Amino acid sequence: MELKLPKKxxxxxxxxxxxxxxxxxxxxxxxxxxxxxxxxxxxxRNIEELVGNRRxxxxxxxxxxxxxxxxxxxxxxxxxxxxxxYQHNPVETTKSSVLGMMNMLELALKTKAKVLHTSTxxxxxxxxxxxxxxxxxxxVNTIGIRSCYDEGKRCAETLAADYRxxxxxxxxxxxxxxxxxxxxxxxxxxxxxxxxxxxxxNEDITLFGDGKQTRSFQYCDDLVEAMRRYMDLPRRxxxxxxxxxxxxxxxxxTGNPGEYTIKQLAEETLRQIPESKSKLIYKPLPSDDPKxxxxxxxxxxxxxxxxPRVPLAEGLAKTIGYFRDFVxx
Amino acid sequence: MELKLPKKxxxxxxxxxxxxxxxxxxxxxxxxxxxxxxxxxxxxRNIEELVGNRRxxxxxxxxxxxxxxxxxxxxxxxxxxxxxxYQHNPVETTKSSVLGMMNMLELALKTKAKVLHTSTxxxxxxxxxxxxxxxxxxxVNTIGIRSCYDEGKRCAETLAADYRxxxxxxxxxxxxxxxxxxxxxxxxxxxxxxxxxxxxxNEDITLFGDGKQTRSFQYCDDLVEAMRRYMDLPRRxxxxxxxxxxxxxxxxxTGNPGEYTIKQLAEETLRQIPESKSKLIYKPLPSDDPKxxxxxxxxxxxxxxxxPRVPLAEGLAKTIGYFRDFVxx
Numbered sequence: 048m049e050l051k052l053p054k055k056x057x058x059x060x061x062x063x064x065x066x067x068x069x070x071x072x073x074x075x076x077x078x079x080x081x082x083x084x085x086x087x088x089x090x091x092r093n094i095e096e097l098v099g100n101r102r103x104x105x106x107x108x109x110x111x112x113x114x115x116x117x118x119x120x121x122x123x124x125x126x127x128x129x130x131x132x133y134q135h136n137p138v139e140t141t142k143s144s145v146l147g148m149m150n151m152l153e154l155a156l157k158t159k160a161k162v163l164h165t166s167t168x169x170x171x172x173x174x175x176x177x178x179x180x181x182x183x184x185x186x187v188n189t190i191g192i193r194s195c196y197d198e199g200k201r202c203a204e205t206l207a208a209d210y211r212x213x214x215x216x217x218x219x220x221x222x223x224x225x226x227x228x229x230x231x232x233x234x235x236x237x238x239x240x241x242x243x244x245x246x247x248x249n250e251d252i253t254l255f256g257d258g259k260q261t262r263s264f265q266y267c268d269d270l271v272e273a274m275r276r277y278m279d280l281p282r283r284x285x286x287x288x289x290x291x292x293x294x295x296x297x298x299x300x301t302g303n304p305g306e307y308t309i310k311q312l313a314e315e316t317l318r319q320i321p322e323s324k325s326k327l328i329y330k331p332l333p334s335d336d337p338k339x340x341x342x343x344x345x346x347x348x349x350x351x352x353x354x355p356r357v358p359l360a361e362g363l364a365k366t367i368g369y370f371r372d373f374v375x376x
Numbered sequence: 377m378e379l380k381l382p383k384k385x386x387x388x389x390x391x392x393x394x395x396x397x398x399x400x401x402x403x404x405x406x407x408x409x410x411x412x413x414x415x416x417x418x419x420x421r422n423i424e425e426l427v428g429n430r431r432x433x434x435x436x437x438x439x440x441x442x443x444x445x446x447x448x449x450x451x452x453x454x455x456x457x458x459x460x461x462y463q464h465n466p467v468e469t470t471k472s473s474v475l476g477m478m479n480m481l482e483l484a485l486k487t488k489a490k491v492l493h494t495s496t497x498x499x500x501x502x503x504x505x506x507x508x509x510x511x512x513x514x515x516v517n518t519i520g521i522r523s524c525y526d527e528g529k530r531c532a533e534t535l536a537a538d539y540r541x542x543x544x545x546x547x548x549x550x551x552x553x554x555x556x557x558x559x560x561x562x563x564x565x566x567x568x569x570x571x572x573x574x575x576x577x578n579e580d581i582t583l584f585g586d587g588k589q590t591r592s593f594q595y596c597d598d599l600v601e602a603m604r605r606y607m608d609l610p611r612r613x614x615x616x617x618x619x620x621x622x623x624x625x626x627x628x629x630t631g632n633p634g635e636y637t638i639k640q641l642a643e644e645t646l647r648q649i650p651e652s653k654s655k656l657i658y659k660p661l662p663s664d665d666p667k668x669x670x671x672x673x674x675x676x677x678x679x680x681x682x683x684p685r686v687p688l689a690e691g692l693a694k695t696i697g698y699f700r701d702f703v704x705x
Binding site: 136137138141142145149170172184185186187189191195198199201202204205206209212213214294298 | 542
């Protein structure tokens with residue numbers, strides 16, 4: 048019988064919403080996982096079930112500082128991702144994207160690791176093209192209050208593309224659209240966590256405008272599946288794909304293109320929390336309401352043989368289950 | 377008689393084309409000048425006439441590393457700026473913009489210095505709005521071969537805006553459009569230096585397409601004048617201006633909105649080099665021909681009571697004089 052050592056993965060932002068799901072999946076897949084987080088928005092609660100695993104190590108570390116070690120795969124997720132968090136300290140937000148990316152790319156360069164970088168639909172800004180395709184360059188303000196996140200993430204993409212062209216670093220990027228699931232922050236200001244918390248707390252559910260604006264929601268497990276498939280591909284397939292589609296670098300959208308109105312989301316939330324005394328109330332649309340974004344996932348489908356599988360009702364049920372436990376302590 | 381100490385200025389990229397002109401102007405204005413350059417694209421030749429001045433100090437330093445000292449004013453110009461230079465090492469290009477900006481903003485924060493950052497019309501990318509106004513967000517590819525410059529400069533703007541909002545750092549930005557003059561690189565691939573060098577060397581002058589595409593050309597002294605006026609303004613005027621125009625940060629275009637066709641430029645160059653045996657020849661337009669950009673300078677006019685003064689013929693004469701000396705060694 049052959050003795051096979053587990054593959055080694057480094058995950059930054061590992062105690063965050065997505066990082067914690069990815070770590071669990073990597074452990075399930077047999078990896079040895081080193082989990083970095085500075086615990087600014089991430090929380091140990093998200094990874095407490097993993098800590099007992101002998102193949103899991105948590106390191107309290109800020110990615111704006113270099114980190115060294117030998118890994119087969121680096122998953123770079125570290126960055127505050129909701130406006131109330133990333134605007135808390137905008138300069139540090141930009142640094143976590145840009146310096147974090149530099150540090151991970153340097154590590155990859157020196158150790159020949161693969162890197163999967165999590166970019167974001169925010170790099171499209173307030174898009175003038177619908178749905179968004181990877182070749183769209185975006186419409187982003189350089190000096191506004193969201194710029195720390197958007198421009199930091201754009202610059203990280205540039206670095207990954209240039210480390211690839213200049214030094215041959217095997218960097219792969221996903222542009223993640225709106226994603227939800229257990230381990231989201233209960234008060235990060237996003238619509239799904241807002242609605243669930245309002246319903247659980249019997250507070251009125253606030254809809255802005257007429258509630259008919261649509262959103263796309265990707266369940267976290269679907270995203271993690273895409274990331275794992277992406278990383279498993281051999282480099283020659285990635286290179287051929289980049290060439291075929293004349294992409295400047297391997298970058299694919301991951302998201303759920305299904306659209307729901309905000310009102311549908313509120314109603315489904317209340318249907319799944321039947322004991323709630325919350326009512327729907329309507330308020331005027333704020334001037335900085337996040338713009339509609341919807342992913343074109345043609346490239347992800349082709350490259351990864353992947354598409355989202357978890358229906359909203361099912362994902363919402365799991366998320367509500369998590370928030371119920373959270374509220375009950 | 378009052379003893380007045382000279383104001384202290386730090387200039388990064390001081391041995392470059394624009395940096396060297398700015399240093400000379402600051403010395404003429406009575407400043408004590410500390411000049412930083414890593415001499416990657418800058419050259420000591422550009423500052424040799426300044427070295428004898430007791431108020432001038434040159435420090436060989438790369439802005440990707442921190443630099444400390446007490447200054448009243450920081451002029452942040454360091455970054456390779458022509459495609460053949462900035463594409464030589466794309467990762468270092470991005471680092472010089474982003475880390476250079478971080479280091480200068482940290483220095484400003486700790487010493488209460490003002491910072492003038494030189495951004496670029498490249499942050500508008502391939503613009504969909506003509507002429508470009510400061511409120512235009514641009515159209516920039518994050519993962520192309522020009523991205524190292526464009527996105528690095530965009531991210532530097534974001535950092536300056538956030539250091540201002542978050543920490544109160546008095547950062548001011550100019551977005552510089554096409555600028556020319558003595559101390560340009562003779563072979564940096566730009567149209568003015570190309571034409572002059574071709575004419576001086578009796579090589580054919582290459583026009584692409586029909587030569588009727590237009591460009592705007594700002595003479596270096598006009599830009600330096602704008603930078604000095606900008607830095608001289610008290611902060612309250614800057615703040616009021618940002619508020620009045622709902623800018624996210626103090627950012628103004630500087631450039632010459634006058635337009636000339638490439639053919640006009642070639643003809644004027646030959647007129648001023650009458651001994652040249654060069655002829656105009658036409659070649660097909662390359663696919664990556666730089667797109668037309670023209671500054672809207674309404675804001676600079678209002679804030680700085682400034683507009684470009686040097687006509688093309690005059691600026692060209694000075695530039696040709698410089699290149700003649702250069703060719704003759």
